[in-house]
Amino acid sequence: MEPHHPRRAPTAAMDLPSRPAMSHSSAFLLPSSATPAASADAYAVVVLNQRLPRFAPLLWDRAQVRVCADGGANRVFDGMPELLPGHDPDDVRSRYKPDVIKGDMDSVRPEVKEYYSNLGTKIADQSHDQDTTDLHKCVAFITDNSPGSDKSNLCILVLGALGGRFDHEMGNINVLHLFPNIKIVLLSDDCLIFLLPRTHTHNIHIERSVEGPHCGLIPVGAPSTSTTTTGLRWNLDNTHMSFGGLISTSNIVDEDQVMVTSDSDLIWTISLRH
Ligand SMILES: Nc1ncnc2c1ncn2[C@@H]1O[C@H](COP(=O)(O)OP(=O)(O)OP(=O)(O)O)[C@@H](O)[C@H]1O
Numbered sequence: 259m260e261p262h263h264p265r266r267a268p269t270a271a272m273d274l275p276s277r278p279a280m281s282h283s284s285a286f287l288l289p290s291s292a293t294p295a296a297s298a299d300a301y302a303v304v305v306l307n308q309r310l311p312r313f314a315p316l317l318w319d320r321a322q323v324r325v326c327a328d329g330g331a332n333r334v335f336d337g338m339p340e341l342l343p344g345h346d347p348d349d350v351r352s353r354y355k356p357d358v359i360k361g362d363m364d365s366v367r368p369e370v371k372e373y374y375s376n377l378g379t380k381i382a383d384q385s386h387d388q389d390t391t392d393l394h395k396c397v398a399f400i401t402d403n404s405p406g407s408d409k410s411n412l413c414i415l416v417l418g419a420l421g422g423r424f425d426h427e428m429g430n431i432n433v434l435h436l437f438p439n440i441k442i443v444l445l446s447d448d449c450l451i452f453l454l455p456r457t458h459t460h461n462i463h464i465e466r467s468v469e470g471p472h473c474g475l476i477p478v479g480a481p482s483t484s485t486t487t488t489g490l491r492w493n494l495d496n497t498h499m500s501f502g503g504l505i506s507t508s509n510i511v512d513e514d515q516v517m518v519t520s521d522s523d524l525i526w527t528i529s530l531r532h
């Protein structure tokens with residue numbers, strides 16, 4: 259094959275109508291010393307009721323808005339001093355003050371609620387709504403309160419979203435599908451997840467110092483008739499994916515840039531390095 263020829267004729271890509279590109283990067287996880295301009299993009303942090311990931315203080319420090327989902331406030335109250343040994347626990351608590359505690363308020367401890375309320379945190383009790391999860395309520399709050407109609411620059415980082423109770427995990431993944439136009443990243447100590455809406459072709463920049471190599475591409479909401487990728491060890495080429503058939507788990511990123519195009523919304527997941 260002559261050097262300037264493409265490695266493969268673009269038959270698969272032509273089956274999918276062309277769509278605008280969307281870029282993704284996990285630069286928000288880089289330490290301050292290595293932070294490129296891209297990670298300076300504004301983001302909100304939501305803390306859920308699970309053990310705080312080790313990078314919680316870093317993400318909290320750089321966030322524009324900090325929201326605790328109900329019992330997530332207990333995790334900040336107890337967990338931030340634990341993650342910052344050598345600092346005075348009282349100083350840490352007063353410094354890591356949520357802007358809002360939101361949810362049905364059956365998990366936040368009364369003394370925690372009172373402590374933050376006295377510091378000026380807004381307490382939004384939504385115990386009347388037993389049909390939406392606390393994360394759903396928090397994301398709706400953030401989108402409703404972010405200025406302008408164009409939410410494409412808004413990013414929401416959700417801490418403690420994975421691992422633990424499977425019903426909660428699935429509820430958290432459902433929130434990605436409920437807000438397909440908002441960039442929401444679910445995080446744990448071990449991996450991250452976000453949605454790749456079918457409306458776009460996706461360029462995922464891999465931050466190799468903090469993420470990879472294990473990854474997956476999963477059609478949670480609906481089967482995909484055609485998904486095409488580049489940059490993976492096991493690429494898809496106009497491939498059908500469904501539960502009960504093929505889904506891409508235990509894949510590996512082989513390049514710094516992964517491209518994904520699909521006719522269905524897909525979940526992208528990648529391991530985080532310790
Ligand atoms: N074990 C978990 N795994 C994943 N996410 C969780 C887990 N526990 C809580 N969360 C998330 O944190 C949010 C707040 O948790 P909290 O325990 O306050 O909720 P809750 O509504 O009281 O839950 P439930 O009544 O079902 O126990 C939940 O809506 C969920 O998004």
Ligand SMILES: Cc1ncc(C[n+]2csc(CCO)c2C)c(N)n1
Nearest residue numbers: 328361362363387388389390391392
């Ligand atoms: C079909 C159906 N299943 C479960 C619930 C319960 N539920 C869903 S979200 C939520 C609030 C949790 O903070 C609760 C209690 C429901 N309402 N409808």
